Amino acid sequence: MHWQSVSEFLAMGGRGAFVWGSYGVGLGLIALELWLLRRRQRSSLRRLSRLQQLERQKDRP
Amino acid sequence: MNFFRFSSPQTFYPLAGRLVPLFAALAAACAVAGLYIGFFVAPSDAVQGEVYRIIHLHVAAAWMSMFIYLVMAFWSAVGLGLGTRLSFYMTQALAPTGAMFCFIALWTGALWGRPTWGAYWVWDARLTSQLLLLFLYFGFIALTRAIDDPRRADKAGAIIALVGAVNVPIIYFSVTWWNTLHQGASVKPGGSSMASVMLWAMLLCALAAWFYSLAVSLARARRIILERERHTEWAAAEIARRGAGGRAD
Amino acid sequence: MTLFVHVLLRDLRLAWRARSDLLVALSFFVIVASLFPFGVGAEPERLRAIGPGVVWVAALLAALLALPRLFEKDAEAGVLEQLLLSPEPAVLWVAAKIVAHWLATGLPLVLLSPLLGLMYRLEGAGLGVLAAGLLLGTPVLSLVGAIGAALTLGLRGAGSLLALLVLPLFVPVLVFGAGAVEAWSAGMGVSAQFSLLGGGLLAALALAPFACAAALRLAAE
Amino acid sequence: MTLFVHVLLRDLRLAWRARSDLLVALSFFVIVASLFPFGVGAEPERLRAIGPGVVWVAALLAALLALPRLFEKDAEAGVLEQLLLSPEPAVLWVAAKIVAHWLATGLPLVLLSPLLGLMYRLEGAGLGVLAAGLLLGTPVLSLVGAIGAALTLGLRGAGSLLALLVLPLFVPVLVFGAGAVEAWSAGMGVSAQFSLLGGGLLAALALAPFACAAALRLAAE
Amino acid sequence: MLDIRQLACQRGDRLLFSHLDLTVAPGELWRIAGANGSGKTSLLRLLAGLAQPAAGEIRWRGEPLARQREAFHAALLYIGHTPALHDLLTPGENLAFACAASGLAATPARREAALNALGLARQLELPCQVLSAGQRRRVALARLALASQRPLWLLDEPFTALDVHAVAALAAQIDAHCAAGGSVIFSSHQEGGLRTPLRVLDVEARAR
C-alpha cells in the first residue's frame, strides 16, 4: 500500500484540493446525471400513462 | 444478421432494456478497478507528485467527449440517409452525456493546470478546441430542445451535428496553427512517459467511461422511444404495463 | 434559373429600400471596433497589436447580427411557404438569398475595413491584406451562418441560439483571417492563410445551400 | 401596484419557459469573450492587459443582443396595446418589464464574469471588482437600452438601429467599469469609478421608465 | 355616453373620413361598416385612444378623452384585430395576464370557466403558438365573459376565424351585454345573427 494514513491520502501531497475538486465534481456530475435520468424516466412514464388514460376515456363514449 | 431488424424501435427497445444493467455493471467494475489501481497501486509521479492522479478521470472524460460527438455524427448521417428514426433517438440520447464528459474534461484540466502550469486556463490549442466542442454540444442540445415538433428537432439536430462534425477537425487544426504561429511550443499536456501501471489505470477508467456512456444513453434512448412511439400498439401496451405497476425499471 | 435572378433582385431591392439598415449595420461594425480603445486603453503599441483581431471580431459580430433577418420576414409573412412550393429546386433560391445577403451586409464591411485598419495604425499593404482576407472570409460567414439561420427559424430566442450555433464554426475563419494580417506584419507570406480561406469558401459554396434548403423545409413543416 | 407584480411575474415566467435562451445568452457572452484570443493572439501579457475591456465589451454586446426582444413580442402580438389601455400608469409596468429583463439577462452575466476574468488571468480581488462593476453597470445598460428598444420598436432594422442609438450611451458605463478594474490592477482606489457608476444607476432608475413609457406610447400609434 | 364631433382621420397622405358625428347611448349596439380599407380599424383605434384624430373631438361622459385617460380605460374593453397572445404562454396564463393588464378582477376559477365555455378545455396546457387561428381568437374573446361590468366594448372584426357555433355564442354574448345596458361598437363585414337593434355607421359614406 502506497499511503501511510488516511490523512495523507486525503492530502494528496498537498494538492488535495485539486485532486478531490476534480473527482468530487466529476463523480458528482455523473451522480447528478443518473439522478436526472431516473427522474425524467419516472415523470415521463407518469405523463404517458395519464395521456393514455385520457385518450381511452375519450374513445369510450 | 439483419441490420434493419435492430433499427426498428420495437426490437431495439427490449434489447436495450437487457443491455443497460449489463453495461452498468461492467462500468462499475472497471471504475472500481481503475480507481483502485490509480489511487492505491500506482506510485507518485517523479515530476508532478500526487496531483497527476487527476489523469484517470481527465483522459477518460476527454476521450469520451470526442468519441461521443463522432458517434452522434455517425448516427445523424445514418438517420438522414436511411430515414431510420432510431438513429435520431440515439443521437439525442448521447448528447447530454457527451456534454457532461466534455465539461468534466475541462474542469479537471483546469484544476490540473493550476498546480502544474500556474494558471487555470491558458489559450492552448487543445484546451481551446475542447472549449469549442463544449459549445457545439450546447448548440446541439439547445437547438433540439428549442424545437417543439419532434420530427423537425430530429432532423435539425442531425444537420447541426453533421455540420459540427465537419468543422471539428477544421477547428482543431486551425487553432493548433493559430497557437503555434504566435508562441512556438507552448506548454502541452502529457510529455512524461508513463509507467505501465498508470497506463492500466487510465485504460480501465476509459473503459468504465465507455460502458457508462453506453448504459446511460441506452436507458435514455428507451425513454425517448416510449415517448415518441406511444401511438404504436406495442409501445402503448408497454406504457400500460409499466404505468400500471408505477415502476420505472 | 430565372427564379435565382428574381429572388436576388427582390432581396437587393428590399435591402436598398431599407438602406438605413445598411448604414446602421456598418455603424455597428465601426462602433464595436471603436469601443475597444475605451476598454483597453489607447497605447499605440497595444492597439497595433490587437488591431486586426478587433476588426475581424467586429466584422464577425456584425455579420452575426444581420443573420437572423435572413429568412425571418419571409417565414413570418408566408413567403417562404410560397417559395417552397415553387416548381424549381430549392437550392436555387436559397443560394440567391445568401448571395443577396452577402452583397448587402458582407461587401460593405469589406469596403469599410481599411478605414478601421487605419484607426488601429495598420499600414499600406497590411490594409490590403485585411480587406482581401475579409473578402474571402465574409462569404463563408454568410454561407455557414445561413444554415444556422435556417435551423433556428421561428424558434424562441432564435437570435442568441443562432449565435451559439454558428460562432464556434466561425472561429477558423477568424483565425486564418486575423492570422493573415499578423503574418504579413511579421514579414511572412500570407498565401497559406489565403488558400485555406479560399478552400473554405469553395467548400461552403458547394455544401451550405443544400444544408440550408433542407433546414428550411423542416422549418416550414 | 398589482400590475407591477403581474408583469414582473409574467416576464420572469416567460424567461423561465424559454430558459434555454438563458443558457444561450450566457454562452454568447462566453463565446464573444473567448473569440478575442483567436484574433489577437494568446500571449498571457497581452491578454491580461485587454481582459477587463474584453469582458465589459462582451457584456455590453450580450446586453445589446437581448434588448430588441424586450418589447418586440408584446408589440407584435398586440399585448402592448392592451397594456397601454390599462387604467394604471404606464411607468409601473414599464419598470416591471425592465426589472424582469435585467434579472433574466443582466444578473447571470454578473455571476459569470469572474470565470471569464480567470481566463484572462485576473486574480483575487480583481475578479470582485470586475463583478461589482458589472453589478452596478448592467442595470444601467438595461434601463438605458429599454429607452432605445422602445424608440426603435417596430422599425425596420430595429436591431442595428438600436445598437446605433444606445452604444454611444453605453460608452461611459464601459469606460468607468473597465476603468475600475484597471485602476485596481494599478493599485489605485476604485471608489471614484464606483460612485460614478452608482450615480448613473440612480439617475437612470429615476428617469428611464418615464422616457420609455412615452416612447412606447408613440410606437403604438 | 360617447360623443364624437366632426372627427377626421388621416393615414399618410390620405384623409380616410372627416366630419364624422356619432353619439352612443347606453345599451346601443353599433356596427361600423364600409369596404376594405375604408377606415373601420382606424376609427376604432381612435375611439380607444390608441391614435390621435386629425381633427374633431371624442368625449366620454362629457369630458374629452385626453383629460381622463385612466377613467376611460377603466370603462373600456378593446379587442383588436390580432388576438394579443404570447406564443409561449398557455391560454390560461394569457387570459390571466390580459385581465391584469386591462384591470379586470377575476378569480382563476372564473377564468378557467370562461375558457372552458369557449371549448378550449383540451387546449389548456398547450402554448398558444400551436393553437389554430380560431382557437387563438377564442382565447382573446374569453375576456368578454369577465368584462360584463365594462360599459363600453370596442371589437374589431370579432367574428373572423370563428366557426358557426362560436359566432352564435358571441352574438348572444353581445346581445346580453347590450340588454344589461352596455354599449358595443364593432366592425364587421357581416350582419351576424344579432338580436339587439343594430345601428350601422358607414365610414365609407363619410369618406371624401
Next chain:
Amino acid sequence: MLDIRQLACQRGDRLLFSHLDLTVAPGELWRIAGANGSGKTSLLRLLAGLAQPAAGEIRWRGEPLARQREAFHAALLYIGHTPALHDLLTPGENLAFACAASGLAATPARREAALNALGLARQLELPCQVLSAGQRRRVALARLALASQRPLWLLDEPFTALDVHAVAALAAQIDAHCAAGGSVIFSSHQEGGLRTPLRVLDVEARAR
C-alpha cells in the same frame, strides 16, 4: 386527379384525424368544413406537401406526391392563411415576386390589371405595411387571376377579411375556374355564394 388514402394527421400529441379518404376529380369544388381547431389548415398543408402525414398517402395523377414534387407544384396554387406579402414592397412588386416564386408567367400589364380589378388602383404605390387587413388579403388573391391554367387550387379561408363585393367577386372566380375544368379545395366556415355544386369534406367527422 388527387387521391387521398387513409390519411392521418398528427400535431404534437394529438391525432387530429385519421382514415381520411378523398378523391378529387377535375372540375370539382370541395369545401373543408369543421369546427375551429379540427384540422382544416393542417389538412391543406398536407395536401400542398408542406407537411408530412403521420400515415396514409396522397397521390397526384396516380403517383405519390413525394416522388414528383416539382411536377405537382407546377400544377398547384396554394394560398395560405396569411397573405405572404413583404411589408416594404408595393402590391405590384409583391405580386411579381409571388408569380416568380410559384412559376406563373405573367406580363407586368396583366399583373397590374389583376390588382386594379381587385380595387387596389389607389394603393399601387404604397408599401403593403400600411394596407388594411382586407387590402392585404386582396393582394394575395390577385394571383388567382393569373393562375387559371393551374389545375388545382388550395385556398385556406379565402373569404376572411374581405368585404361583400370582394367575396362575390372571389366566388365568381372560383366558379369560373371549376367550370373550366379546374379543381378547388378551400376551407371556410361559411358556405359562400358559390354556384358550382359544393362537396363538403367534414374533417371533424374523421376525428378520433
